[in-house]
Amino acid sequence: MVLSVAEKSYLYDSLASQPLIRPDGRLHTQFRPIEIFTDFLPSSNGSSRIIASDGSECIVSIKSKVVDHTVETDLLQVDINIAGERDDSMIVETLTSLLHKVLTSEDGIDVKKLQLTKKYSFKIFVDVLIISTYSYPASLISMGIYCALNSTWLPKIISAFDDLEVAELPTFHDYDLVKLDVKSPLIFVLAIVGDNIFLDPASNESEVANNGLIITWSPQGGKVISPVKTIALNDTFIKGFNPILLKKGIKLVEENASSVAQALETL
Amino acid sequence: MSRLEIYSPEGLRLDGRRWNELRRFECSINTHSHASDGSSYLEQGNNKVITLVKGPKEPTLRSQMDTEKAILKISVNITQFSKFERSKSSHKNERRVLEMQTALIRTFEKNVMLNIYPRTLIDIEVHVLQQDGGIMGSLINGITLALIDAGIAMYDYISGVSIGLYDTTPLLDVNSLEENAMSSVTLGVVGKSEKLSLLLVEDKIPLDRLETVLAIGIAGAHRVRDLMDEELRKHAEKRVANASSK
Amino acid sequence: MSEVISVVKRQGGFQYSVDESNIQSDDDEDIYMSDDGNARTGKMDTGNNDTESGSQIVTPGELVTDDPIWMRGHGTYFLDNMTYSSVAGTVSRVNRLLSVIPLKSRYSPETGDHIVGRIAEVGNKRWRVDIGGKQHAVLMLGSVNLPGGILRRKSESDELQMRSFLKEGDLLNAEVQSLFQDGSASLHTRSLKYGKLRNGMFCQVPSSLIVRAKNHTHNLPGNITVVLGVNGYIWLRKTSQMDITRDAPPGGSTGGGSSTSSGQNSTNGPTGAVSLNPSITRLEEESSWQIYSDENDPSITANIRKTISRYANVIKALAYCEIGITQERIISAYEVSMAYPNVGSLIDRETMESIGNDVLNGEKMRGNAM
Numbered sequence: 001m002v003l004s005v006a007e008k009s010y011l012y013d014s015l016a017s018q019p020l021i022r023p024d025g026r027l028h029t030q031f032r033p034i035e036i037f038t039d040f041l042p043s044s045n046g047s048s049r050i051i052a053s054d055g056s057e058c059i060v061s062i063k064s065k066v067v068d069h070t071v072e073t074d075l076l077q078v079d080i081n082i083a084g085e086r087d088d089s090m091i092v093e094t095l096t097s098l099l100h101k102v103l104t105s106e107d108g109i110d111v112k113k114l115q116l117t118k119k120y121s122f123k124i125f126v127d128v129l130i131i132s133t134y135s136y137p138a139s140l141i142s143m144g145i146y147c148a149l150n151s152t153w154l155p156k157i158i159s160a161f162d163d164l165e166v167a168e169l170p171t172f173h174d175y176d177l178v179k180l181d182v183k184s185p186l187i188f189v190l191a192i193v194g195d196n197i198f199l200d201p202a203s204n205e206s207e208v209a210n211n212g213l214i215i216t217w218s219p220q221g222g223k224v225i226s227p228v229k230t231i232a233l234n235d236t237f238i239k240g241f242n243p244i245l246l247k248k249g250i251k252l253v254e255e256n257a258s259s260v261a262q263a264l265e266t267l
Numbered sequence: 268m269s270r271l272e273i274y275s276p277e278g279l280r281l282d283g284r285r286w287n288e289l290r291r292f293e294c295s296i297n298t299h300s301h302a303s304d305g306s307s308y309l310e311q312g313n314n315k316v317i318t319l320v321k322g323p324k325e326p327t328l329r330s331q332m333d334t335e336k337a338i339l340k341i342s343v344n345i346t347q348f349s350k351f352e353r354s355k356s357s358h359k360n361e362r363r364v365l366e367m368q369t370a371l372i373r374t375f376e377k378n379v380m381l382n383i384y385p386r387t388l389i390d391i392e393v394h395v396l397q398q399d400g401g402i403m404g405s406l407i408n409g410i411t412l413a414l415i416d417a418g419i420a421m422y423d424y425i426s427g428v429s430i431g432l433y434d435t436t437p438l439l440d441v442n443s444l445e446e447n448a449m450s451s452v453t454l455g456v457v458g459k460s461e462k463l464s465l466l467l468v469e470d471k472i473p474l475d476r477l478e479t480v481l482a483i484g485i486a487g488a489h490r491v492r493d494l495m496d497e498e499l500r501k502h503a504e505k506r507v508a509n510a511s512s513k
Numbered sequence: 514m515s516e517v518i519s520v521v522k523r524q525g526g527f528q529y530s531v532d533e534s535n536i537q538s539d540d541d542e543d544i545y546m547s548d549d550g551n552a553r554t555g556k557m558d559t560g561n562n563d564t565e566s567g568s569q570i571v572t573p574g575e576l577v578t579d580d581p582i583w584m585r586g587h588g589t590y591f592l593d594n595m596t597y598s599s600v601a602g603t604v605s606r607v608n609r610l611l612s613v614i615p616l617k618s619r620y621s622p623e624t625g626d627h628i629v630g631r632i633a634e635v636g637n638k639r640w641r642v643d644i645g646g647k648q649h650a651v652l653m654l655g656s657v658n659l660p661g662g663i664l665r666r667k668s669e670s671d672e673l674q675m676r677s678f679l680k681e682g683d684l685l686n687a688e689v690q691s692l693f694q695d696g697s698a699s700l701h702t703r704s705l706k707y708g709k710l711r712n713g714m715f716c717q718v719p720s721s722l723i724v725r726a727k728n729h730t731h732n733l734p735g736n737i738t739v740v741l742g743v744n745g746y747i748w749l750r751k752t753s754q755m756d757i758t759r760d761a762p763p764g765g766s767t768g769g770g771s772s773t774s775s776g777q778n779s780t781n782g783p784t785g786a787v788s789l790n791p792s793i794t795r796l797e798e799e800s801s802w803q804i805y806s807d808e809n810d811p812s813i814t815a816n817i818r819k820t821i822s823r824y825a826n827v828i829k830a831l832a833y834c835e836i837g838i839t840q841e842r843i844i845s846a847y848e849v850s851m852a853y854p855n856v857g858s859l860i861d862r863e864t865m866e867s868i869g870n871d872v873l874n875g876e877k878m879r880g881n882a883m
Contacts, residue, residue, distance in 0.1 A: 002631065004683045005807035006711035013809070014818045021815060023714055025822040025856025031518035033862055040527040043313070043351050043397050049527060053860065055301020059396065061348040079347065083392060087357060127348045129394065131317065132302035151524070256517045263520040297617070298528060304619060308527060315527065323619070323647040325633070380590070380599060385695045387647050396527075415573060418615030420588065420599035423574030458574040496572055499601050503570045506616055507603060513836050513873065 001134065001203045012208040012237070016194030022205065028198035029256050034143070036264070038151040046152025046180070050144040054202065057131040058140045060148040062124060062180075064155075066169060069121040075111045076104050077123065080141070082130040098214070098227065099128070099141060102185050107218040107225040109149070109182045116170050117163040122154055134203040135189075136233060138214060142187035146264055149184050153177035183219040186257060190215060190249045191233060197245045199252060206233035211241050213249050217257040224250050224257075273448050274433050281444055289428070289440045289487055290401075292494050294408070296416040296502055303392075305417025309409045312442055313399035318409035320417040323387035337384035341371045341391045343406065349398045350443075371406060374455045374465040380420040389419065400443035401429035403453040403467060404491075412495055423458030426491040427465070430454070430484040432472060437480045439487045452480055456488035519861055571598035571613055578611065586612025620646045620720035620744040622698035626689040627729040629710070629742030630700065632679050640679055642687070644744045645720060648697040652679075656690060656701035658708070660802045678805045684710040684748065686730075686740050705755065705804075706730065710740070712810045713750030716825045718832035720745035724839065731840040732760050733847070735820040739828075741838060747828060749821045751813050819856055823847065826859035827868060834869025845872045 003011070014021040020028060032053040041047035046062035069075065078100045085092050103109050103126070114122040126148070128141055155172040163170065191201035191209035201209060212233040218225045228250070232238050271281060278285055290312030299306035303319035310316075326332045331340075345358040358364050371391075379389070391413065393406055407427025414421060431441035431451040441451050450472050455465030463481075472480065523529065571577055574597060581594040588600045589612060598604075600615040622628070622644065630642035633649050641649040654675065679685065687700040687707050702708050720743065729741045738756040740748040827846035831838050849871040850859055858864060 002682045003715075004631070004710075006709070006809055007684065007715060009807070009809050010712065010714060010813070013813070017815060017818075021818045021822065022857070023822055024826055024860055025819065026860065027855075027857055029517055030857050032860060033519040033521070036520060036522040037524075037527060038522070039525045041315070041348070041397055043399075044348050055299075057299070057302065061346070061396075063348055063353045065353070081344070081346070081357075083344065083394070087359060125348070125353055127346060127353075129344075129346055129396075131299065131319070131394065147522075259517040263518050264522075266520070266522065295528070305617070310527075325643075325647075325649050384647060386697075415601045416617065418600055418602070418618035420590075421573050422590065422597075422599065424572075499572050500570055503572075503601055503603075503616055507568060507570065509835060 001207055003204065003207050007204075008208050008237075011204055012193060015191075015196060015198075015205060015208060018195070020193070020196040020198065022198065022202075024202065026200075028196065029252060031200040031260065032202070036143075036147050038147055045154055046148045046150075048144050048148035048151065050140060050147065052140060054134050056133045056135070056137065056140055058133075058137065058144040059129045059131065060141075060144040061127045061129075062148050062152045063127070064122045064124055066116065066120050067123040068119055069115070070119060072121075072123060074104070075114050075121055075123050076100070076109055076126065078103060078126045078128070080128045080130070082137075083132065095138060095141065098138060098187070099126075099145070101227055102142065102187060102216050103145070105185070105225065105227075107220055107223075108185055110220075113180065113182050116157050117159070117161050119163050120170050135201060135206045136212065136231065138187045139189045139200065142184065143260075143264060146184040146186060146261070149180060149182055150265070152180040154180050183261075185216050185218045185220075185225060186261060188215045188217060188253050188257065189213070189231075190252065192241045192245055192249075195242065195245070197249050197252065199256065201233065208237050209233040210237050210239050213246070215249055215253045217253050219258075219261050222258060224253055271444070273445060274436055274438065280438060282442060284440075286436055287439050287483060287487070289490060290442065292491065294412055294495060294498050296412050296499065303413075303417070305413045305415070305419070307409050307412035307416060309405060309412065311401070311405045311408065312440070313397055314402055314405040315395070315397040316402075316405050316409040317394040317396065318406075318413035319392040319394075320389065320410075320413040320419070321392070322389040322417070323384040323419065324390070326386075326388040331388055332386050335385055336381035337379075337387045337389050339372050339376050339379065339381065339389050339391070341368045341375075341393070341410070343367050343371070344392070344394045345398070345402075346394065346396060349395050367403065367406070370403070370465060370467060371410065374407060374425060375410060375414070375421075378421050378423065378425055378457065378464055379414060380422070383420060389414075398443070400441050400446040401451075401453070404428045404440075404455075407455045407465065408491060408495060412499070415499060423460075424492045424495060425455045425457055425464050426488040426495065427453065427455050428484055428487045428491055430480050430487070432476055432480055435476065437476075437483045439483055452477075452484065454481070454484040454488055456485050456492070458492060459489055461485050521862070568603040570602070571604055572601045573597075573599055577604060577613065582609070583611035584609050586610045588613030588615060617721075620644065621696065622646055622650065622689045622692060622744070623725075624689050624691055626698075626725065626743040627686065627740075628689060628698075628700070628744045629684065629686045629715075629740055629746035629748050630744070631746075632681050632683045632685070635675050635680060638675075640675070642685075642700060644698065644700075644742075645717075645746060646698070646744065648695070650689070650698040650700050651693075652687065652700045652702070656699070656703060658703060658705075658804065660804065679709065683807075684715060686710060686742065686748065706759070708804050709806075710748045710750065711807070712753070712813060713748055714821055714825060716747050716749065716828060718745045718747060718828065718838060722832055722835070722838050724837055726839075730756070730759070731843075732756055733824060733840070733844060735824075735847075736817060737820055737824055739824065739840075739843065741840075747838075749824050749828075751810060751817050751821075753810075823850060823856045823859070826850070826856060830859060830865035830868045831872065833862070833865045834873075836869055836872065842872055842876075845875055849875070 035051045037049040044061040048060045051057045080096045156176040156178045159171040190213040192211040212231040294309045296307045298308040305320040307318045347354040404427030431438040431449045433449045450470030453467040577596045579595045598613045602613045602615040630644040633643040634641040638654045640652040644650045687702045689698045690701040691699045736752045738752045827850050
């Protein structure tokens, strides 16, 4: 988003004032409304489409494959495609590694839930397609993955669990499915302007932020988990911030994340 | 255990259709108004295609500009999850996809009135979320709808459809099982005429069968055109009624 | 306690399902081959394509008329004597001109349009301005007021210093002076009511919602001024001295024209004697470096900021409901929105719809419905 010097100055002064004044009047803990659609790709095990009020859109597909987990160590693969960006661009690669880290961390997806037999497990492929985005999309992507995994159905196994001596692959029921019971962590993006910190920065707010924070939250323990790191939301206003704001940010996430998760659950 | 019969003696295909039946066709336009000037979402059988048209707009690169007419750019994104079996690698720079893009540009560049938008760029972005045969035809339909939604002037609709040839029987609108089992042809038909904007034959077809295949294809494309037109009119009527009440 | 996030969720479809009438679609219909090889479908074409309001809807390739007497305008093309539509839209027959107005299209500049634009590029003696159209507009160096007044000679150093006047990203309001052959615009800011924009916030609506009017700069209650660019780009700012005097009733002949220049004394005397439009002699007195300043007014209070945010949200609400945007409607929507003391609650879809409905109902009751 391109803004003039006068615009940025106005926005900065508003966002740095005490109490802060956001351009759309939101509270520092208020998210913009979103729309979610799920279960629309029959050829995938799970799917979600999430549309933000500024037109940002993200489609997530979950597919599975039976693999030998004694051979295959990584049971979760994340692929991100941003329309108009090259696969080797910085934004795509950093987001892919961030999401992979979040999902495969200790507090991320419980891979024990993917296990089928003593030899085999499901490998989950998370494919993210970002049709359009106007600000740092990590939060949108994590919400999309959360909803997609929440509506993922995997084939139901009917062969025996102990197959160490067996040569064949597991067999499955003809039509029964089992709902995948995992909860993806959620990534929250926060912006810091002056001494203020707030959730869900819009694109114009991101343009004047002194710094940005990525804070991950696990629904498993209901707590903030790693990664927690700073990100530059623009390249003109960046400066250091008071570590107190880091504590504040973590507290903001701890206080509001469960309502966000709950909102994503309700149909 | 029943063998899969591509075309049963009773005249039924794998999905229960007859030789001259189209798959389920549903479309809508103006689906992505924030991100584009014109957009469409199309479901043709199990094909699911999102099309975004951005433009006519200022070209991003000076070198792209043509002082006489608009530049048409088409990028097709076949997602790795579009087929039942997830693709191992991205299709981004795959030759097959680049050929599809070129064919689509050729299909539309004579139909869109590029000369009334000089010095601009018309950027078309297509995302294939799911495919099940005859994808080229669906791409053509999605692009036609999105271009019309963007208000870009063109001579007529271009409707796309595929026709398979099973021995001597033509099968309209093939799915992927049929596509893998026989030769097929894709047509891009201009409006209600019998003119072709695209004829895509990548398999062997006996020449004496071609005329029948084209005839059924053109008829099928006309039907697709009518379906697209029906949806467009419905959308237009709603918009006009909405605007007049304010 | 306000809700943290509002989520609307739907399961089982890519989008909201289309109307019920689409479900009984006949797309599994057979294609019949008649002897001459032409196909007939089993269904009759719908005959009349007039809408309830009487305007005829046409789609690309459709025959509009075969009467050669018509002059063909935009959205049509002809083969032999037949006129066909090239877009999906409504037919317009004005005098002898037959054209088709597309349902949706980008802003097309017309001479005299008051627009808000953003500098995209600084070029050779000109700026290229993004006005949301098919092409960027051009703002020639000779079409702007240079500090120092009208008699100031243009020097070579001006060309090199162009960025010190307007640089990439700067927002300005201007008027469309003329159109080029290909329909792109040439702008000018040769009046003090045009120029760089500051002290406020930008927002954008579809250009079709802004009606061309005599005046596009309006003062709103709460000490806010809005500039409604015909191209859909909107600027909301704290009301300036000049904004106040522009709207002041015509008074005496003398009196200071207002401006932001420091040297000039702007009198807003008890008689309210002010000049309505800065005359050409004022230009040289009042043009100073301040017209290209990037600095905002330091005295913008929190209240002003909140009011600007509120106006921005109600304008977005009107746009969401596809209601044409005018000064009266903005004020009406603002007043309706006061029922929601928290400005941030206005971004909710239901609230936006409710505000839109209230504005329209209010108009109907006052008998202003169009």
